Amino acid sequence: MRLLTAALAMALLGGSAAATETESRLFQLEPVSPTCAAPPAGQGKPLELAERLDGDTQAALSAGVFLALHDTSGADTWPTADIEAAKPCSLARFEAGAVVWTIAGAEGRAPPRWVRTPGREAFFYLARGPALPDALAWSRSRQGLPPGALRPAYYLVGLADGEHFVFQIYDDLPDTRQLADDVRAVVESTRTPLAVLAGGDTVTLFRETVSGTHAELFRPATIRPARPAHLYGPDGHFFTGAIEQDWKLRGSGFVCPAALGKFERLRAAVLNATDVALDLHCSLATDESFTSIFVSRVPDRSADKAYFARQLADAERSLEAPRKLRDPPTGPKWPIQAGRAWVDKGGLMQEVMFMRRGDYIVELRGTYVLADVEAAGEALIKLIEMVTPSAQGR
Numbered sequence: 471m472r473l474l475t476a477a478l479a480m481a482l483l484g485g486s487a488a489a490t491e492t493e494s495r496l497f498q499l500e501p502v503s504p505t506c507a508a509p510p511a512g513q514g515k516p517l518e519l520a521e522r523l524d525g526d527t528q529a530a531l532s533a534g535v536f537l538a539l540h541d542t543s544g545a546d547t548w549p550t551a552d553i554e555a556a557k558p559c560s561l562a563r564f565e566a567g568a569v570v571w572t573i574a575g576a577e578g579r580a581p582p583r584w585v586r587t588p589g590r591e592a593f594f595y596l597a598r599g600p601a602l603p604d605a606l607a608w609s610r611s612r613q614g615l616p617p618g619a620l621r622p623a624y625y626l627v628g629l630a631d632g633e634h635f636v637f638q639i640y641d642d643l644p645d646t647r648q649l650a651d652d653v654r655a656v657v658e659s660t661r662t663p664l665a666v667l668a669g670g671d672t673v674t675l676f677r678e679t680v681s682g683t684h685a686e687l688f689r690p691a692t693i694r695p696a697r698p699a700h701l702y703g704p705d706g707h708f709f710t711g712a713i714e715q716d717w718k719l720r721g722s723g724f725v726c727p728a729a730l731g732k733f734e735r736l737r738a739a740v741l742n743a744t745d746v747a748l749d750l751h752c753s754l755a756t757d758e759s760f761t762s763i764f765v766s767r768v769p770d771r772s773a774d775k776a777y778f779a780r781q782l783a784d785a786e787r788s789l790e791a792p793r794k795l796r797d798p799p800t801g802p803k804w805p806i807q808a809g810r811a812w813v814d815k816g817g818l819m820q821e822v823m824f825m826r827r828g829d830y831i832v833e834l835r836g837t838y839v840l841a842d843v844e845a846a847g848e849a850l851i852k853l854i855e856m857v858t859p860s861a862q863g864r
Contacts, residue, residue: 474662474702474736496565497650500572506559508575509582514624514642516652517602519664522678530606531665532673536688537608537616538599538625539634539667544692549595550629552580562646566654573646582624582643585653592630594653596643599625626652628663633700635663670699670740682706684713690743698751699740708740708750719750722765722830724857726752730849732842733761742766754849761821761836761849769829777831778808778824785822785835790815798823805854819843823850825857832857 502508520527541548556576561583563572571587571594585594600608600616601623608616626638626649637656644652655661665675670693674685684703693699704710709717709726717726717738728735733754741764742749748767753760768774786792792812800806809823821836834853838846 496563496570497647498563499646500560500562502561503559505557506561506575507557507577508559508561509577509643511645512643514640514644514648517623517639517641519639519677522680523675524680526606527602528675528679528681529609530602531675532686533609533616534600534602534605534623534639535625535634535636535665535667535673536671536686537605538597538623539627539636540671540688546632546697548579549581549584549597552576552578553584553595556580562650564650564654566650567657571650571653573649583649585649592628594626594628594656596640596649597625597627598622598643601641602639628656633669634667636665636667637661637663639664666702668700668702668737670697672699672701672705674702676702682712685709687740687743690740693740693743695741695749699743701738701740708743709738717752719752719765721745721748721767722750722827724765724827724830724832726750726763727754727852727856730754730761730852732756732845733759733849736760756842756845759836759838759842759846761834761838761846763853764831764833764835766831766833767829768831771826774807774824774826774831781824781833782808782810782822785820786810786812789820792820795819805858819846821846825854827857 519531523531556578559574559576561573561575563570569587571585573583573585575583581595581597583596599622601621604616621642624640624643625636626640628635628637638652662676664677665673667673670687671689672685672687676684683706685701685705687693687699687705690699701709703713704717708720711717714728716728719726726735726738733756736753736755739751741751746767750765752763755761789812792814795811795813798806798809800808805825807824807826811819811821814820817840819838819840821834821838823834825832834850836846
């Protein structure tokens with residue numbers, strides 16, 4: 471969780487010029503153009519949610535986030551494309567995190583409000599979505615749209631690296647000052663989000679839950695390697711275990727560790743959701759290095775040698791002017807069946823390793839700053855110990 475909040479803070483804070491001294495703590499309403507089509511501000515107030523979510527609240531929150539934020543077109547471009555297409559309609563400016571942000575709005579498919587600052591891709595927006603009671607009713611049937619409510623809810627979202635992090639839910643459209651204050655509170659703290667809608671239309675909740683699960687895959691049939699489902703907590707089906715502890719993988723019984731030495735788990739993913747070709751992923755990182763573990767069900771061993779060779783060749787071709795390092799001991803009698811390492815043009819160590827364990831291929835891909843190479847080696851040893859045949863729980 472520390473890595474998640476740090477990465478999110480960097481995305482939302484980095485890349486913009488500092489505000490001048492005269493703009494410190496600025497809040498200023500903008501002259502509204504006669505052609506401005508933004509909906510008028512309401513008096514929406516933040517909803518108070520328990521620190522530990524019961525089953526109904528968990529179902530309502532997960533469904534509400536999915537319904538409010540997922541791109542119904544399937545293109546995964548909302549709301550960015552609709553914001554870019556909207557007529558400019560600036561409503562206010564304010565300072566947060568030593569930069570100046572602008573609140574704008576629109577009608578139609580674009581969000582009623584968005585909050586941006588020059589020089590960065592990450593931004594905030596308000597999404598209109600179902601009130602939680604309506605979302606709960608929809609979650610029980612999963613058919614059609616949730617029943618209409620007299621007053622919808624509004625979800626305050628930070629969009630960073632293609633993922634939608636929900637920080638607040640309002641019972642109505644908030645006024646401009648409320649929105650500015652809440653965005654400032656997010657920017658100037660390391661606040662953990664309420665939830666995230668991530669790749670593959672997967673919602674992860676970051677509050678403690680009575681059920682012990684935190685993630686839900688809403689459209690598993692659409693998952694494929696090019697559009698994986700990203701999870702920041704266990705879903706109880708593909709990954710099981712407590713959110714801050716090791717997670718057990720479906721099928722193989724292998725473990726996605728909470729940490730391997732100084733490498734901490736960042737997130738997990740489902741690349742193929744079918745049991746016959748199950749493909750699960752787990753990523754761990756330090757502040758500057760990362761390693762990815764893929765566990766794929768491939769019962770047929772006959773193509774292993776050719777597959778490993780092809781993948782290693784592709785990895786080497788993807789690097790610019792790599793300097794090859796000594797290969798690790800590999801083969802049927804060694805823990806690693808195939809592997810290679812390089813130092814790339816930027817001075818980073820790149821590593822690809824393959825291990826066959828029963829019906830599963832375990833693939834490790836790492837990118838390390840040189841200061842983390844020793845720690846990466848220690849993590850690899852621990853990983854090998856974790857995926858030995860005796861560790862499998864079929």
